[in-house]
Amino acid sequence: NAGVTQTPKFQVLKTGQSMTLQCAQDMNHEYMSWYRQDPGMGLRLIHYSVGAGITDQGEVPNGYNVSRSTTEDFPLRLLSAAPSQTSVYFCASRPPLAGSDTQYFGPGTRLTVL
Amino acid sequence: SQKIEQNSEALNIQEGKTATLTCNYTNYSPAYLQWYRQDPGRGPVFLLLIRENEKEKRKERLKVTFDTTLKQSLFHITASQPADSATYLCALGALFSGGYNKLIFGAGTRLAVHP
Numbered sequence: 206n207a208g209v210t211q212t213p214k215f216q217v218l219k220t221g222q223s224m225t226l227q228c229a230q231d232m233n234h235e236y237m238s239w240y241r242q243d244p245g246m247g248l249r250l251i252h253y254s255v256g257a258g259i260t261d262q263g264e265v266p267n268g269y270n271v272s273r274s275t276t277e278d279f280p281l282r283l284l285s286a287a288p289s290q291t292s293v294y295f296c297a298s299r300p301p302l303a304g305s306d307t308q309y310f311g312p313g314t315r316l317t318v319l
Numbered sequence: 320s321q322k323i324e325q326n327s328e329a330l331n332i333q334e335g336k337t338a339t340l341t342c343n344y345t346n347y348s349p350a351y352l353q354w355y356r357q358d359p360g361r362g363p364v365f366l367l368l369i370r371e372n373e374k375e376k377r378k379e380r381l382k383v384t385f386d387t388t389l390k391q392s393l394f395h396i397t398a399s400q401p402a403d404s405a406t407y408l409c410a411l412g413a414l415f416s417g418g419y420n421k422l423i424f425g426a427g428t429r430l431a432v433h434p
Contacts, residue, residue: 250421
């Protein structure tokens with residue numbers, strides 16, 4: 206199993222540009238989520254999904270969109286990039302089993318918005 | 320508002336000693352608490368989970384305690400090794416509507432184990 210994969214690993218955008226961060230998992234996990242990590246702050250939840258076709262907002266959803274058309278893929282879209290979105294983005298997945306709350310994280314995407 | 324505090328200063332210890340990291344929280348009643356390890360440029364990796372009705376959990380050289388009265392968790396690494404050097408994150412989980420357990424993460428504490 207490849208686990209959770211993310212592409213690209215690095216990205217530089219100009220203010221106002223849009224892009225999609227890709228996330229895929231091959232563990233057949235129902236739950237997937239996107240976090241951002243900023244210096245001195247904990248991981249903050251952007252959006253999450255409890256299964257294909259079901260998404261919901263996390264703590265910091267503004268400026269981001271998600272969709273979940275398949276169990277495997279959970280892309281994160283930046284609609285109009287802003288410097289405040291400069292961050293490291295992590296995708297995570299976990300199985301929906303009761304008592305199994307371990308999250309598996311991808312390697313991250315480092316995004317810089319100029 | 321909910322707040323999780325981990326020591327922002329790096330913890331420097333000598334190889335072979337026990338490292339103890341602290342996670343404090345306020346305005347929160349977690350159902351469980353997790354500890355993750357994060358190496359530079361990598362995603363967090365799950366280490367241990369402890370539930371609110373458990374006082375202590377062990378895994379090899381790792382030990383976690385959870386005191387819901389003090390609202391604190393301690394994470395211990397015994398016989399520490401330079402390879403244990405990393406940032407350690409604590410995360411609190413609670414059941415939200417829809418059945419999804421959202422995690423709230425602390426900012427992490429960097430541990431440096433010196434030979």
